[in-house]
Amino acid sequence: MKNNCITCAFKSKSAETLDEDHLNHLSCNNAMVKFRKGNPIFTQGTFSTNVVYLRSGLAKIHITGPYHEQIVRIVKAPRYLGLPTTIGDKINQYSVTAISDVEVCFIDITAFRHLLKETEHFAFEIILDLCKDELESIRRCSNRTQKQTRGNIADVILEFADHIYESDTFNLPVSQADIGNLVDTSRESVSRILTEFHKDGILDMKGKKIEIINKKSLQLISQNG
Amino acid sequence: MKNNCITCAFKSKSAETLDEDHLNHLSCNNAMVKFRKGNPIFTQGTFSTNVVYLRSGLAKIHITGPYHEQIVRIVKAPRYLGLPTTIGDKINQYSVTAISDVEVCFIDITAFRHLLKETEHFAFEIILDLCKDELESIRRCSNRTQKQTRGNIADVILEFADHIYESDTFNLPVSQADIGNLVDTSRESVSRILTEFHKDGILDMKGKKIEIINKKSLQLISQNG
DNA sequence: TAAACGATGTGACATATCTCACATTTAGTA
DNA sequence: TACTAAATGTGAGATATGTCACATCGTTTA
Numbered sequence: 479m480k481n482n483c484i485t486c487a488f489k490s491k492s493a494e495t496l497d498e499d500h501l502n503h504l505s506c507n508n509a510m511v512k513f514r515k516g517n518p519i520f521t522q523g524t525f526s527t528n529v530v531y532l533r534s535g536l537a538k539i540h541i542t543g544p545y546h547e548q549i550v551r552i553v554k555a556p557r558y559l560g561l562p563t564t565i566g567d568k569i570n571q572y573s574v575t576a577i578s579d580v581e582v583c584f585i586d587i588t589a590f591r592h593l594l595k596e597t598e599h600f601a602f603e604i605i606l607d608l609c610k611d612e613l614e615s616i617r618r619c620s621n622r623t624q625k626q627t628r629g630n631i632a633d634v635i636l637e638f639a640d641h642i643y644e645s646d647t648f649n650l651p652v653s654q655a656d657i658g659n660l661v662d663t664s665r666e667s668v669s670r671i672l673t674e675f676h677k678d679g680i681l682d683m684k685g686k687k688i689e690i691i692n693k694k695s696l697q698l699i700s701q702n703g
Numbered sequence: 704m705k706n707n708c709i710t711c712a713f714k715s716k717s718a719e720t721l722d723e724d725h726l727n728h729l730s731c732n733n734a735m736v737k738f739r740k741g742n743p744i745f746t747q748g749t750f751s752t753n754v755v756y757l758r759s760g761l762a763k764i765h766i767t768g769p770y771h772e773q774i775v776r777i778v779k780a781p782r783y784l785g786l787p788t789t790i791g792d793k794i795n796q797y798s799v800t801a802i803s804d805v806e807v808c809f810i811d812i813t814a815f816r817h818l819l820k821e822t823e824h825f826a827f828e829i830i831l832d833l834c835k836d837e838l839e840s841i842r843r844c845s846n847r848t849q850k851q852t853r854g855n856i857a858d859v860i861l862e863f864a865d866h867i868y869e870s871d872t873f874n875l876p877v878s879q880a881d882i883g884n885l886v887d888t889s890r891e892s893v894s895r896i897l898t899e900f901h902k903d904g905i906l907d908m909k910g911k912k913i914e915i916i917n918k919k920s921l922q923l924i925s926q927n928g
Numbered sequence: 929t930a931a932a933c934g935a936t937g938t939g940a941c942a943t944a945t946c947t948c949a950c951a952t953t954t955a956g957t958a
Numbered sequence: 959t960a961c962t963a964a965a966t967g968t969g970a971g972a973t974a975t976g977t978c979a980c981a982t983c984g985t986t987t988a
Binding site: 543546565567598601602610611613615616617619622624701 | 766768769770771773775786787788790791792796797816819820821823826827829830831833834835836837838840841842843844845846847848849850854887926
């Protein structure tokens with residue numbers, strides 16, 4: 479299914495810099511695909527022949543570590559998925575899986591490189607994106623290894639509320655096991671800490687539905703361990 | 704002190720793509736500075752007005768985490784230092800300190816951006832660098848959080864031998880405390896594990912001098928925890 | 929050369945969190 | 959609706975590793 483990038487309402491910041499000709503070129507080398515919640519968008523170890531752009535929805539980036547699968551990050555549209563693994567290597571170095579229903583654009587890598595060469599603004603926006611992602615990776619890794627589990631779990635909750643859903647009430651799109659391997663702890667510890675937060679009146683939980691009641695406390699826990 | 708990039712023997716892969724005119728432009732906006740071991744090259748929290756290129760020597764990239772300073776990575780020349788923090792943000796998001804005597808080029812950021820715009824090959828090489836660094840960050844973080852301390856310390860030794868010094872005998876350029884905060888453990892644990900390796904006949908230590916005796920074992924420890 | 933400081937070795941103890949075990953609840957499907 | 963599988967709650971015990979304490983060794987500096 480071909481896509482029309484000119485009229486697309488979910489353009490990336492880099493695509494915003496393109497003129498009509500280049501957007502047309504992008505449209506011609508671009509396939510929009512829908513994935514249902516839970517399905518893999520691309521998989522570690524396979525060939526990467528396309529640049530992937532997440533048009534709508536949520537996805538998790540995960541990597542097979544030395545012992546177990548680890549979630550690196552949970553991301554929301556709009557953003558590119560796996561530029562490092564597509565451009566930096568021919569084989570995907572990590573996997574991306576939809577955690578809500580998503581719309582994804584697969585852009586032919588040759589066409590993408592063509593755009594990088596032709597239009598310096600486009601390339602610069604991509605560089606900016608890469609730089610910000612790398613900073614984020616470093617910051618996250620430093621937090622994750624230094625903080626104790628309570629702090630990391632508080633972070634995850636705050637991340638969902640502040641950056642992903644932009645609301646203090648939301649449905650967790652992932653299991654507790656997922657949260658565990660996002661912050662590198664066991665499923666059981668996540669459960670224990672979540673019920674602890676509940677008992678302390680910090681948040682309300684009904685199944686997957688979470689409501690943050692005492693955000694100050696949560697932020698304090700995030701800061702102090 | 705102005706630099707002549709045309710005759711420079713330590714050109715980056717990206718600079719290799721430049722023609723004489725552009726190299727001249729680079730030379731004119733470029734200052735080469737030497738730092739002695741232990742001195743900061745740039746510091747987290749300060750303004751970043753230059754792109755920094757490590758021409759020779761070793762450096763550590765470190766960041767102030769929620770609890771303590773953490774070494775993110777130890778890098779060797781030739782490579783850029785802190786592209787993400789220079790391009791992605793105006794304030795340095797991390798620090799870089801020399802761990803041997805080093806030579807560093809400070810490139811004016813405006814001139815650097817100019818090169819990015821003018822020459823698509825240059826920009827593409829930079830994008831490649833950024834992508835590879837990001838992949839490396841993710842891989843490292845996943846390893847560090849999953850492996851046990853013994854495995855991480857084995858990794859550091861192997862990294863020095865295989866990638867930094869390219870020899871199984873070398874002088875450790877950092878203290879055990881540094882290694883501790885590179886792999887997120889205490890100074891005492893590093894000491895204990897290092898003497899353990901020594902007792903097991905895996906390596907020989909005389910002061911800072913390390914000689915790997917049984918590399919196979921070390922690799923096994925790196926893999927299995 | 930001494931003194932002072934930083935880096936390192938090593939023991940004892942505390943503790944966060946993992947693992948295993950099983951109960952219980954929720955969701956998905958015939 | 960009932961049955962099955964997956965997700966979650968919770969206890970008990972094991973353990974890797976942090977912290978504190980102090981001794982020793984090497985290196986810089988006055």
